[in-house]
Amino acid sequence: MPKRVGIEVSLAASEAACAADVDVIAADPVTPQTHIVEHLSELVADGELDAEFMPVESEHSAMSACIGAAAAGARTFTATSAPGLALMHEIVFIAPSLRTPIVMVVANRALSGPISIWNDHSDIMAERDCGWIQTFAENGQEVFDLIIHAFRVAEDPEVLLPVIVNMDGFTLSHVIEPIEMLSASEVSEYLKPYNPQMVLDPREPITMGPVGVPEMYTEARYQAESVLNGSKKVIVKAWKEFAKLYGRSYKPIETYRTEGAEVVLMTMGSVTETAMTAVDRMREKGIEVGLMRFRLWRPFPVQEFRRAVKGIKALAVVDRAISFGAQGGPVCSKVKSALYGAPDQPQVFGFISGLGGRDITVEMFEEIVKKAIRYATKGKGPMYELIGVRER
Amino acid sequence: MMDATPRDFKKFTRKSLPRVEALAQGHRACQGCGEILALRMALKAMGKNIIVASATGCMEIVTSSYPQTAWEVPWIHVAFENAAAVASGIEAGRKALMRKGRLRKQRTTIVAMAGDGGTADIGIQALSGALERGHDFVYICLDNEAYMNTGIQRSSATPYGAMTTTSPPGKLSIGQHTWKKNVPAIAAAHGIPYVATASPAYYLDLMNKAKKAAMIKGPAYLHLYSPCPTGWRLAPERAVEISRLAVRTNIFPLYEVVDGQYILTKKIKKPKPVEEYLKLQGRFRHLDKKTIQEIQDRVDREYEALVQKAAVAEAEEESTEEAEK
Numbered sequence: 001m002p003k004r005v006g007i008e009v010s011l012a013a014s015e016a017a018c019a020a021d022v023d024v025i026a027a028d029p030v031t032p033q034t035h036i037v038e039h040l041s042e043l044v045a046d047g048e049l050d051a052e053f054m055p056v057e058s059e060h061s062a063m064s065a066c067i068g069a070a071a072a073g074a075r076t077f078t079a080t081s082a083p084g085l086a087l088m089h090e091i092v093f094i095a096p097s098l099r100t101p102i103v104m105v106v107a108n109r110a111l112s113g114p115i116s117i118w119n120d121h122s123d124i125m126a127e128r129d130c131g132w133i134q135t136f137a138e139n140g141q142e143v144f145d146l147i148i149h150a151f152r153v154a155e156d157p158e159v160l161l162p163v164i165v166n167m168d169g170f171t172l173s174h175v176i177e178p179i180e181m182l183s184a185s186e187v188s189e190y191l192k193p194y195n196p197q198m199v200l201d202p203r204e205p206i207t208m209g210p211v212g213v214p215e216m217y218t219e220a221r222y223q224a225e226s227v228l229n230g231s232k233k234v235i236v237k238a239w240k241e242f243a244k245l246y247g248r249s250y251k252p253i254e255t256y257r258t259e260g261a262e263v264v265l266m267t268m269g270s271v272t273e274t275a276m277t278a279v280d281r282m283r284e285k286g287i288e289v290g291l292m293r294f295r296l297w298r299p300f301p302v303q304e305f306r307r308a309v310k311g312i313k314a315l316a317v318v319d320r321a322i323s324f325g326a327q328g329g330p331v332c333s334k335v336k337s338a339l340y341g342a343p344d345q346p347q348v349f350g351f352i353s354g355l356g357g358r359d360i361t362v363e364m365f366e367e368i369v370k371k372a373i374r375y376a377t378k379g380k381g382p383m384y385e386l387i388g389v390r391e392r
Numbered sequence: 393m394m395d396a397t398p399r400d401f402k403k404f405t406r407k408s409l410p411r412v413e414a415l416a417q418g419h420r421a422c423q424g425c426g427e428i429l430a431l432r433m434a435l436k437a438m439g440k441n442i443i444v445a446s447a448t449g450c451m452e453i454v455t456s457s458y459p460q461t462a463w464e465v466p467w468i469h470v471a472f473e474n475a476a477a478v479a480s481g482i483e484a485g486r487k488a489l490m491r492k493g494r495l496r497k498q499r500t501t502i503v504a505m506a507g508d509g510g511t512a513d514i515g516i517q518a519l520s521g522a523l524e525r526g527h528d529f530v531y532i533c534l535d536n537e538a539y540m541n542t543g544i545q546r547s548s549a550t551p552y553g554a555m556t557t558t559s560p561p562g563k564l565s566i567g568q569h570t571w572k573k574n575v576p577a578i579a580a581a582h583g584i585p586y587v588a589t590a591s592p593a594y595y596l597d598l599m600n601k602a603k604k605a606a607m608i609k610g611p612a613y614l615h616l617y618s619p620c621p622t623g624w625r626l627a628p629e630r631a632v633e634i635s636r637l638a639v640r641t642n643i644f645p646l647y648e649v650v651d652g653q654y655i656l657t658k659k660i661k662k663p664k665p666v667e668e669y670l671k672l673q674g675r676f677r678h679l680d681k682k683t684i685q686e687i688q689d690r691v692d693r694e695y696e697a698l699v700q701k702a703a704v705a706e707a708e709e710e711s712t713e714e715a716e717k
Contacts, residue, residue, distance in 0.1 A: 023488035026481060050492055052484035057521030061477035064518065067470055068445060068481025073495070074488055076481075094470055193494070200443045200466040200482060202500055209469035210456035 002180040009140035010035035016147035019187040023074035026054035026065035030084040032169035033107040059084035063091035070100035073199035082109035082123035096131035101154030102162040107169040110356040118357020119169040121320040125330040133163040134298040140177035168270040252301035258290030266317040278365035316372035328384040350384035398607045419462040420454040424628025426619030430592040437599035438606040445479040447506030448472035473514035476522035479504035501606040502529040508549035509539040523582040536620035544623040548573040561678040579613035580649040586612040587649035593635035625674020642695040654702040
């Protein structure tokens with residue numbers, strides 16, 4: 001039986017990579033990702049993990065080295081946060097095109113400026129169209145499980161795409177939680193050794209990353225889009241098998257007390273647990289509110305989402321990033337576009353909160369729900385609202 | 393000081409040139425391209441047990457236009473500025489897999505290649521990181537002294553006075569107004585076992601250096617003179633001639649840095665005036681006598697400094713022998 005231990009979530013993330021028996025880790029330190037790579041370097045130094053730990057000079061080189069290692073047939077892991085993710089941006093887009101199944105944990109942090117080391121989702125939202133599979137963890141257990149799941153999906157011969165596991169910086173990365181840790185041998189039942197389809201090997205030379213002339217580029221991009229959309233089947237199947245083996249089940253979209261709900265809050269990441277408390281409190285007061293969150297962000301689970309919102313009158317989408325100049329947050333925009341043309345759509349109201357490490361409290365969620373109920377009754381609300389902003 | 397040259401290193405001779413080709417015919421390089429010539433020689437010397445990570449640039453686009461490829465060895469291109477980082481990942485990945493018994497133990501030469509823009513400018517950070525980390529790989533800089541692939545823009549390796557599309561001569565400009573960045577010296581400053589410069593006009597020297605670089609364990613840096621007739625406004629049939637002149641004028645001296653020791657591999661007894669080199673190329677056509685003299689003085693000074701460095705190394709060696717006696 002797996003051991004349940006109290007452990008810092010970052011360390012649990014490292015332990016997950018260790019249990020997956022990664023071959024190469026290439027990373028540069030950036031707050032709040034640091035504890036993950038510190039612990040991995042310890043595991044390698046102590047001989048508990050047989051891997052090459054590459055302390056590269058930048059995140060740009062981290063992702064480049066990961067691509068090289070994966071192209072050579074190695075199971076490859078990295079972790080980063082906002083400035084590091086932004087620096088590797090160019091290479092992040094190339095990894096799926098080369099079909100390199102890298103797993104990356106992003107300890108979500110606000111993008112500069114002003115410089116902020118604290119949590120929001122602006123870093124990952126800037127990479128949302130990068131072609132990677134992207135999941136969001138709500139708690140430490142999910143971080144551990146999603147990393148194991150990420151390797152399984154990434155390396156599936158039908159997928160061969162890189163995966164990002166998002167976890168909130170500090171609010172999740174730096175807290176100690178009780179987590180059921182699977183050992184390498186327990187994981188080995190679920191995650192077989194990486195069996196790459198094509199590798200850089202002098203015995204069978206291949207050319208990777210050629211020039212995509214206009215006659216070829218569209219088709220290459222179409223393939224990238226098809227394989228990412230097609231990966232959802234594998235993602236869901238891998239979660240089902242995970243549940244069978246380890247007893248914890250995961251879905252692309254999770255709902256909480258949505259039965260008969262008038263308004264449903266939509267969240268991502270660790271604020272979900274705060275939102276649950278708010279839902280419980282309001283339900284006690286007789287307010288019919290529920291909660292929904294995306295665990296799978298890319299590929300966007302559009303059918304599951306449309307099914308989940310059936311019968312719901314209003315959605316209050318809480319974004320933790322601003323899509324500048326677009327009058328709203330990126331999640332709310334996606335939600336609206338996913339609903340466009342669907343029958344019996346709920347009304348959608350966008351709220352932006354929790355930027356750069358500012359807490360979203362239970363009271364703030366209550367305020368958001370109250371506003372959404374008011375707007376829904378009136379039949380209209382503002383394009384979006386920034387909750388908790390001081391204007392002076 | 394220990395010489396990094398492997399004991400089993402045997403020089404190529406005119407009679408023992410390898411027949412192996414890693415780069416097939418039919419690529420799309422310009423007529424008279426000296427860069428692909430230098431690359432071909434280096435690859436011939438290193439054999440087929442190699443994996444190549446290429447930066448974006450002329451050599452990448454002329455060899456890899458999908459669905460065709462000129463590469464008969466495993467080859468990967470990721471981006472412009474990261475060839476060294478990609479190569480370091482390949483090396484680390486294979487090392488881990490061999491240690492874990494999932495890949496047959498065998499030494500394969502990992503090669504990173506980039507132009508001067510991809511080396512001296514945008515790729516210098518990734519290069520420095522990979523050299524510092526000590527990966528077992530060969531980095532080849534194919535120096536054609538500007539960003540040729542994008543249309544002849546200046547780089548920090550463009551020589552003083554040269555005309556490029558972003559260092560145009562004008563009323564207020566002589567063209568490139570900075571002196572060529574000394575990347576071999578920067579590479580050598582990392583304390584790596586092997587650095588060498590080579591020119592396709594001296595093909596045996598080039599191939600022997602490439603072979604040695606591949607055999608030496610740890611990072612090796614090769615700086616290859618790569619004349620670009622298109623960008624230099626040079627007659628295509630003169631690529632080899634200009635390569636020879638660059639050495640004979642001391643503009644591009646040939647040397648090795650073996651474990652920190654500078655060794656001149658070609659000593660020029662009576663160097664030719666730089667003007668002979670400059671006048672063959674349209675990129676220097678606008679230079680006046682004064683500027684040419686300025687270039688001559690700088691070349692003389694730099695060559696003298698190089699000779700001094702090499703001489704110092706020899707003197708130290710002698711004094712060590714004295715002490716041992």
